[in-house]
Amino acid sequence: MEKLSLFLGCIVPNRYPGIEKATKLCLQKLDIDVSDLPGASCCPAPGVFKSFDKATWLALASRNIVLSEKLERDLLTVCNGCYGSLADANIELKKDPELRECTNRCLKEIGMEFKGTAEVRHIIEFLYKEFGREKLKEYTTIQLDLKVALHYGCHLIKPSRDRNLGETEAPVFFDELIEATGAKSVDYTDKMMCCGAGGGVRSGHAAESLEMLEHKLACIRQAGVDCIVNACPFCHLQFDRGQLAVNEKFGKDYSIPVLHYSQLLGLALGFSPYELGIEQNAVQNIEFLAKIYEISAGLR
Amino acid sequence: MSEELPKVLKAAGLDVLSCMQCGTCTGSCPSGRHTGLNTRRILRDARKNRVAVLSDDALWLCTTCYTCQERCPRDIPITDALLELRRLAVKKGFMLPEHRKISEMVMECGHAVPLDEETKQKREELGLDPIPETVQKYPEALQELRNLLKACKFDKLTAEK
Incomplete structure (x- = not known):
């Protein structure tokens, strides 16, 4: 996908909005097609949530990914922590059908389904690999x-x-x-x-x-x-x-x-x-x- | 209970039996350089099924930087193993009060770090909407998130035992 959605996470919008503003200004200037991702939550923070419960970590991460799947856009994050959670969860769910089924059972409770159609990108690797x-x-x-x-x-x-x-x-x-x-x-x-x-x-x-x-x-x-x-x-x-x-x-x-x-x-x-x-x-x-x-x- | 720790780790694809106690993990650990975290010892305790490792506070001194995992000469996914031990510890009720608070924060407002008045003002100074386009702006999305957490029984897991 060439279209992206901007995943904000917690610290960018809630503590350092300058990073949000700077990212939006840069992406616009570079003519990169990026939209908001309304309704997204905490990624969830990998150091804590992944340390607490894998099913919950996967469920919350996959909900954020599904929001972007619905927009037919890849997720773009400007945070290593969000990248750690979202990219790792995306990889695990794509390669492990059992895990995906288990996560989709939770997602079904809120009328969602993880399809595995979106990628998770970090602005640095995106700029390096795709933009150049x-x-x-x-x-x-x-x-x-x-x-x-x-x-x-x-x-x-x-x-x-x-x-x-x-x-x-x-x-x-x-x-x-x-x-x-x-x-x-x-x-x-x-x-x-x-x-x-x-x-x-x-x-x-x-x-x-x-x-x-x-x-x-x-x-x-x-x-x-x-x-x-x-x-x-x-x-x-x-x-x-x-x-x-x-x-x-x-x-x-x-x-x-x-x-x-x-x-x-x-x-x-x-x-x-x-x-x-x-x-x-x-x-x-x-x-x-x-x-x-x-x-x-x-x-x- | 016999062999519970090695079994759980093995089921998660982590074979700590192959650890030769070389200490590369501990020697590489940025936390262990300053704190009481001794990764090599944690792996040995897990390998020997010493369940006391689950209540060891040192388990929570790992920053999950993955340096030990990258450098392990036996390719043991050490950080992944440590995370597995943490999850087992949480299941048994071991959780730092600060971490319980973060869990409650996500259940309450959908973010580990919630919006505050100071940041709202900073957002306005930058010409951004004071309320960001996240779950904080959409009550129905927040309810959806809470329902999802409930479906995962996360509230029960993190409730004080």
């Missing part, structure tokens, strides 16, 4: 003179048996999309390490989750970058709001700006930091904001 880095470059109007610490996030690339995105120790496809905006993806220690939020750890074991985050932030600061870029609002929330919590808990003074890839791409496509909701982050780094406003206005 070179074409993306053609659409950019501003070269971003920024040094970026890229955080892939875990569920975009793992489990690798289901992702088809190559190896997981040192992937490069996302770095290439960063560089298509003119920004430089800077290597740093433990780049592929988890942000510490997933698996219900941020909610269930907040202190331990922040320990992991602090390590990651220390590595990123050492690399001397302008900002962190991610493709997952849960990692985004951990890096952004978590950064303030780390400062408080460990007596640190981190102030590293955090952007979702849609926001970085939005800047390169000519949208202003304000339109992209970058100023709405918890981390307020005035120097960085001044820099991107200057870049955005063509002053540097």
Whole structure:
């Protein structure tokens, strides 16, 4: 299917609407046919729901997929967690008839049926595989003179048996999309390490989750970058709001700006930091904001 | 009860018998570097049917990053196995209060993280509809979701035991 529906999930619409706005602006500018997905719910969050009950996890994920099947559109997510739930559930239900029958028995209670006619896409792999880095470059109007610490996030690339995105120790496809905006993806220690939020750890074991985050932030600061870029609002929330919590808990003074890839791409496509909701982050780094406003206005 | 853990894992396609206790999982674990999570030990306990592993809080320190699973030299789907153990733990009533709250939140409003006033305002500043196009906007969709959760008996599973 060439038509997509935008699956919002929870954190994008309910905490970081700037990512929603940025994604919609970018997709429109790139002439990608994407619609809303009215009535969609939590994906459901893989770290918790998949840890609680498989039947419920599959039922809720499949309801979201069926909403898109009805629109005859593939789902597009901008979140690694939503991708983890929806793509994995879609694969399991397509390949296991017994599981599908079981899930359809639950769905029947609400008059739905999973048919397996839609695919689940993540904006990063979609842009890389379908749209293409070179074409993306053609659409950019501003070269971003920024040094970026890229955080892939875990569920975009793992489990690798289901992702088809190559190896997981040192992937490069996302770095290439960063560089298509003119920004430089800077290597740093433990780049592929988890942000510490997933698996219900941020909610269930907040202190331990922040320990992991602090390590990651220390590595990123050492690399001397302008900002962190991610493709997952849960990692985004951990890096952004978590950064303030780390400062408080460990007596640190981190102030590293955090952007979702849609926001970085939005800047390169000519949208202003304000339109992209970058100023709405918890981390307020005035120097960085001044820099991107200057870049955005063509002053540097 | 005999051999319950290895049996459940095997039925889910996870053969922990092939674990040679090399420790690659623990050595690769971003959580274990900072916390008490020892993945190698959890696999050994499961293999030896030590059911106490189900009430072990460490089970909930895994961020499900899949690094152990990707690096396991015996190709054991370790993260999948750990998730299977968590589901068994939940069935037996072991669930963190924070996780119970997230479950209730989804049953109540369809989202693990619900909309708040601050975000509504941020949405308006961006020119977005203050209420997003999700289940939060459509009462009939929310009812449908609740009915689906009920059909899965999720309310019973997550109720305090």
